[in-house]
Amino acid sequence: MPVSASYRPACDHLRLGDAFYDPVAAASFPAHILRFRNQAAAAEIGLDSLTDDEWIAHFGRFVPLPDGLPTPLALRYHGHQFRSYNPELGDGRGFLFAQLRDVRDGRLLDIGTKGSGRTPWSRGADGRLTLKGGVREILATEMLEALGVETSRTLSVIETGENLQRGDEPSPTRSCVLARLSHSHIRIGTFQRLAALDDRASLARLVAYVMDTYFPDRAGAGDAAVALFDIVCARVARMGAQWMGAGFVHGVLNTDNINVTGESFDYGPWRFLPRYDPAFTAAYFDHSGLYAFGRQPEALLWNLARLAECLIPLANVDDLQKIFDDFPDRYGREMNGVIVKRLGLSSLSETDDRALAAETWRFLERSAIGFEFLFFDWYGGTQSRHRAANSPNARLYESADFEPLRQRIEAHSPRPGLDLSDPYFSRTVPCTMLVETVEKIWQPIATRDDWSTLHDTLSTIGDMKAALSPRSA
Known part of the structure; x- marks a missing residue:
């Protein structure tokens, strides 16, 4: 049997009806070389x-999974791109391939793709993904997950043997197809499309579907649209805070890149901060800094x-406004x-936690310390005094500027549950994923087809994730 006994297929998205998607076929690729297989995610x-051959059949040739979606679905949506409305969006180089239930908690999970070929929404593009883009997405998702960010996970990357022409990297360049795992691919742009079409019936159906499918504990709310907005605001607030705490810059925060479950996804020109800089941008084309870190x-x-x-057509405007106004708090x-979590500490009180966060940002700005170093050197607070005193940054921690933060920590x-005896904490410097690191990982792949640096890096990220995960009390 190609799937395990815990395999639980689902076809929930079909309940919405064909006005929400277009059945499509995957591209036929000249080669299928398995480059990345997320076995931990697959187990969930x-x-x-699956054998590697079976894996390639499903995630390279897109043979439907048993009892799953019979054909891939290119999802329809609109969106604001850098605040300009575009009604021609939709899945242009990807599709919803399958839906399954998480073996741990029964939550619905989507398998979506990137680089799987043209769709009705490709807008003249080739529907492909560069291999470098696939490698970058692996690194982004693995790093963010290790740092505690709610994110999609890269499930599979298969090199496909095509030469692609791109303006933002040396061409011709290698191609791949990627599969990602996320709890939802329903975006703000999905709602925008229906609003633009003035399709109130479909909008109401979408709200009901989202509540029933993703938030069943709130599905009985008197005003489903208000309840949905409340939940999405809460989850997006959490995601944004997690990005900021990780020093992460997504780069393209268009409305079609924000989903209802509040998970970071669709990684393009992302970067991590070298040091605190509110004006730091990830996308070379973000000339105005619209999506800068700060x-x-x-x-x-x-x-x-x-x-x-x-x-608004489905809800009380005052209720929506109240939820919206509460977002900053x-x-x-x-x-x-x-x-508090990034420093490996326990919450003390709302006032104390707020003061700790304020002093952390103040020190990061004044000291220009490498962004990840503070959280590494002082992880566990008082338990890391000795480590911090022997850090390359010890001089900064001896300064008067650090004293207010020291007292808060x-x-x-x-x-x-912290275990600072973990070998990860014996390192001199933390694991980071700056753009220079990404290039050092990519170069041996591009020049010698040498994947060892990537595998070593993923092993280090795994070590970091384990070290930052508190043991059971």
Whole structure:
């Protein structure tokens, strides 16, 4: 049997009806070389028992999974791209391939693709993904997951043997097809399309579907549209705070890149900060800095306003406004919690956590320390005094600028279950994923087809994830 006993297929998206998607066929590729297989993620959906040949059949040739979606679905949506509305969007180089239930909690999971070929929404593009783009997405998702960010996960990358022409990397360049795992591919742009078409019936059906499928504990709410907006705002606030705490810049915060489950996904020109810099941008084409690091919360709030506009025909405007107005406070509380967690500390009180977060940002800005170093050197608070004193940054920690933050850190207890004897903490420097690191990983692949640096890096990221995960009390 090609799937395990825990495999639980689903076809929930079909309940929405064909007005929401277009059945499509995957491209036929000249080669199928398996480059990345996320076995841990596969185990969560009962696909860990597939042989490599079976894996390639499903994620390279897109043979339908048993009892799953009979054909891939290119999802329809609109969206604002850098705040300009585009009604010609939709899945242009990807599709929804399958839906399954998580073996741990029964939640619905989507398998979506990237680089799987042309669709009705390709807008003249080739529907392909570069191999470098696939490698970058592996690194982004693995790193973010290790840092505690709610993110899609890269499930598979298969090199496909085509030469692609691109303007933003040396061409011709190699191609791949990627599969990702996420709880939902329903975006703010999905709602925008229906609002633009003035299709109130489909909009109501979408709201009901989202509540029933993803938030069943709130599905009985009197005003489903208001409940949905409340949930999405809460989840987007959490995601934004997690990005900021990780020093991550997504790069393209268009409305079609924000989904209802509040998971970061669709990684293009992403970057991590070398050091604190609110003006740091990831995309070379973001000339105005619209999606710069420090403007990400503003961008998310702007996108949520677009969702609220879509829901007005189904909801009380004052209720939507109240939820919208609460976003800054909601985000602030999430941000405080993220900083406490990133430092490996226990929450003390709302006031103390807020003060700790404020001093953390102040020190990051004044010291120009490498962004990840503070969280590594002081992980566990008082338990890391000796490590911090022997850090390459020890001089900064001896300065008067650090003293207010030291006092805040030492007022918080270490997070229960920390194990600072983990070998990861014997390192001199933390694991980071700056753009220079990404290039060093890519170059041996591009020049010698040498994947060892990538595998070594993924092993290190795995070590970091394990070290930052508190043991059971």
